[in-house]
Amino acid sequence: MKISDFYFELPEDLIAQSPTRKRSESKLLVLYESGEIIHKKFKDIVDFLGKDDVVVLNNTRVLKARVYGRKKTGGNVEMLFFKADSEKKYHALVGGRVGKESTILIDNVEIKVIQKKGNIFIVDEEEAKIDFLIEHYGTIPLPPYIKRAANTDDEERYQTIFAKYKGSVAAPTASLHFDEGVIQNLMKKGVKLTYITLHVGPGTFLPIKSENIEDHKMMAEYCEISNETADIINTALRSKKKVLFCGTTVVRAIEWASIEEEVKPKNGFADIYIYPGYKFKVVKNMLTNFHLPSSTPLLLVCALAGKDAIFNAYKEAIKKKYRFFSYGDAMLILKRD
Template identity: 40%
Template sequence: MTKTSRPLTLSDFDFDLPPDRIALHPVEPRDAARLLHVRAEGFSDRIVRDLPEILREGDVLVSNDTKVIPAQLEGRRRDARIEITLLTREAGTDRVEWWAFARPGKKLKIGDRIDFAGDFAATVLAKAEDGQIRLGFAGDEARFRTALAAHGWMPLPPYIRKSRAVLRRDDADYQTVFAAREGAVAAPTAGLHFTPELLAALKAKGIEQRRVTLHVGAGTFLPVKVDDIARHRMHAEYGEIDTATAEAINRARQEGRRIVAVGTTSLRLLESAAKDGRVLPFADSTDIFITPGFRFQIADLLMTNFHLPKSTLFMLVSAFAGVTRMRAAYAHAIAKGYRFFSYGDASLLERAP
């Protein structure tokens, strides 16, 4: 980790990223994506399909089984076009209410009706200081889910939506092979690289596979707006680790086997549930913000995509593998033409001492 006499600031996580390095489509097949193996002794250029060769027998692969919902909606308030991104379902009510981002949202007023289709509409119930609005949908949960499936679109990251249209093939491309439990409004993108064939090869190698759930929120795309990163606050996301999974991970650690987190979402959930070097069963929200200096307790390796400058995700990987090492790894990746962000290539990071 970089030694410094001052606190790290947002500018410490900036780097030059050529726009053409940001992927707008995934590679086919998924496990043909490139994989940069980052170790203390240097870097190795591999592909995701090489994972069974790189990992060890007995390693535990922990992936996120959240399923992305079609949370992007387009509607109208009278004559104005409104874009809605659903964020989190309002807890403690039997009615179908969601917090969301609206664009444009400043002119929306409490009581306004937004029509998405002839039988699908929402009413603005509340507005928050951070720009979120609370929407109430008519009907029960089943009716809402049916309408959302018919009229919603995959909530691709804003930079993709600005560069191309959202396609129906994104319904499959932006969903991982692990997806089982609906609730995410952004994909756990490291999981996008896995295929049934790759999972079978990992199983044959003797690599244990476990699932956790963290429903990824749209806050993962929000920029850090303060130079003093200690003042940044993460949006809370709901996650679960069941007892059997926690016990399996703890048993592996006791036996000296390595824990491999697939994605920053799995890592954040494992570390949120950690106490005294053990994983506890977990069913709660977490807003954990991992920056250099964080003491990791559970994960030994992290598989993750390449992240954007000044992002909380680049701060996390810098905390995990070291600021200096990650700056060098990203410089190598840019020079070698690796593809960045959600539909991009992957890295496999070994934790710094």
């Protein structure tokens, strides 16, 4: 398959630049496996779930991972810090012309970087030093299609309300729509909430450069699925209850940790790549946002619901003026009960 087959035109004014005033007031497009589409508000998601159904969420927390510095020669440098594979040292996605081995100044703090591949560098410094720089000099790393600087509001709104474990350079955006009211209404109905942790890496910003989608390689991201979460999901599946997996990060984590039709407790670096033709082991129902053309998240939702159904839903969303991407509206992909 060609990546160009997954391109679509999107009016620029539909790329959300800021969140809605209230999280749960986002629009919700509901797509059934039949292709039927209905339009709701996100707060209505509680109507699609019942007693002992399960909602699976990602409790990662976004780091203030974007840090601005300068080279000793004076040129400005932008760095996006992240963890990769099992290596202890931070890596950085570097914007600006930097040599294979360079020293970068952040305020008056020197850090050494060594080129790994392209604009990805290994940061040759202790972890605690970079943690300090992130905490004191970092900003929330909004995606490049948001054409403004991050502000203090983003420090709250580009986090889920259940964000707990620091490690991501991007939010699990499908879950940004949940607010306390929605969570309380789900719990009142007897819906069970459970969590995985997947720290989103910079691969979320990187385009697919190969024309054949099969040739693309995903960057590994750290992931944890606990015994408790695996048990809750497996019990619901055996009982024929609905399990809703919230976001591409949760879907990838669960499929990575599953064998046949059972979720296993697991932790490590997941590099699973889901694209059309993939046979899902566990996931049937999914909450997601509207994704960039020709992107890995778009390929994933096409694998789950079918390319024609997804592209038809996107066409409908554009017609109805849905907001796209990280701060945009949501889509609920459901199998009929």
